[in-house]
Amino acid sequence: xxxxxxxxxxxxxxxxxxxxxxxxxxxxxxxxxxxxxxxxxxxxxxxxxxxxxxxxxxxxxxxxxxxxxxxxxxxxxxxxxxxxxxxxxxxxxxxxxxxxxxxxxxxxxxxxxxxxxxxxxxxxxxxxxxxxxxxxxxxxxxxxxxxxxxxxxxxxxxxxxxxxxxxxxxxxxxxxxxxxxxxxxxxxxxxxxxxxxxxxxxxxxxxxxxxxxxxxxxxxxxxxxxxxxxxxxxxxxxxxxxxxxxxxxxxxxxxxxxxxxxxxxxxxxxxxxxxxxxxxxxxxxxxxxxxx
Numbered sequence: 001x002x003x004x005x006x007x008x009x010x011x012x013x014x015x016x017x018x019x020x021x022x023x024x025x026x027x028x029x030x031x032x033x034x035x036x037x038x039x040x041x042x043x044x045x046x047x048x049x050x051x052x053x054x055x056x057x058x059x060x061x062x063x064x065x066x067x068x069x070x071x072x073x074x075x076x077x078x079x080x081x082x083x084x085x086x087x088x089x090x091x092x093x094x095x096x097x098x099x100x101x102x103x104x105x106x107x108x109x110x111x112x113x114x115x116x117x118x119x120x121x122x123x124x125x126x127x128x129x130x131x132x133x134x135x136x137x138x139x140x141x142x143x144x145x146x147x148x149x150x151x152x153x154x155x156x157x158x159x160x161x162x163x164x165x166x167x168x169x170x171x172x173x174x175x176x177x178x179x180x181x182x183x184x185x186x187x188x189x190x191x192x193x194x195x196x197x198x199x200x201x202x203x204x205x206x207x208x209x210x211x212x213x214x215x216x217x218x219x220x221x222x223x224x225x226x227x228x229x230x231x232x233x234x235x236x237x238x239x240x241x242x243x244x245x246x247x248x249x250x251x252x253x254x255x256x257x258x259x260x261x262x263x264x265x266x267x268x269x270x271x272x273x274x275x276x277x278x279x280x281x282x283x284x285x286x287x288x289x290x291x292x
């Protein structure tokens with residue numbers, strides 16, 4: 001075997017022990033802690049890595065101050081090899097890091113599950129307590145404390161957002177309502193939030209622009225079997241979007257899963273008022289009639 005081929009075999013044998021894998025719809029995805037070289041050099045991830053890394057161009061200027069600030073930080077990168085936003089932005093962040101000649105060991109990549117039953121979960125609960133709902137999440141840490149994050153995509157552009165975090169003036173990340181609600185549950189507990197739910201409703205009301213934001217958060221809780229939290233989030237979403245069939249159907253599904261059959265029946269009935277031909281609601285009501 002030629003020396004270069006032997007070296008490649010050794011390299012891949014080393015890096016492939018870093019992450020678990022799973023297969024879905026004929027595609028193999030990474031799961032858990034990931035070595036950057038896995039997505040940089042390994043098929044099929046290397047193709048989207050190379051294509052999207054090229055999108056980031058570092059303007060010609062002096063970056064000594066920024067480099068010094070970023071040297072003090074570490075970044076936890078929560079992403080999915082199945083997620084198009086992750087495929088787009090993770091390579092660009094790594095390229096920015098490389099262009100500034102920063103230490104790659106300060107980038108910690110954690111690949112999350114894309115399957116519905118383990119949605120956005122790590123194999124060992126790496127995402128727990130980190131307010132992960134939309135991905136990728138670039139969580140910038142200093143001395144073990146978060147100093148800023150980028151959620152799904154930059155608010156401005158990647159270099160600007162990273163620099164703002166490095167200098168202590170982070171932009172408010174995307175999905176402000178979901179960020180707020182999840183952090184409140186993590187910090188205060190579900191019962192406290194339920195007791196003051198209307199106050200939290202009023203707090204996030206100006207931030208909720210579409211149904212998908214809280215729906216994604218509800219799905220994260222539902223997949224993690226945090227049913228009480230899921231019902232609470234879907235209930236809020238249905239309050240914000242009372243005429244949305246999908247928002248009400250997800251509330252009904254969560255209520256049924258929670259064993260709240262009376263509430264689930266009412267929610268499925270509302271779905272049918274909004275969409276009289278909704279097969280899922282019809283089947284659910286037949287199913288729940290047996291449960292009663």
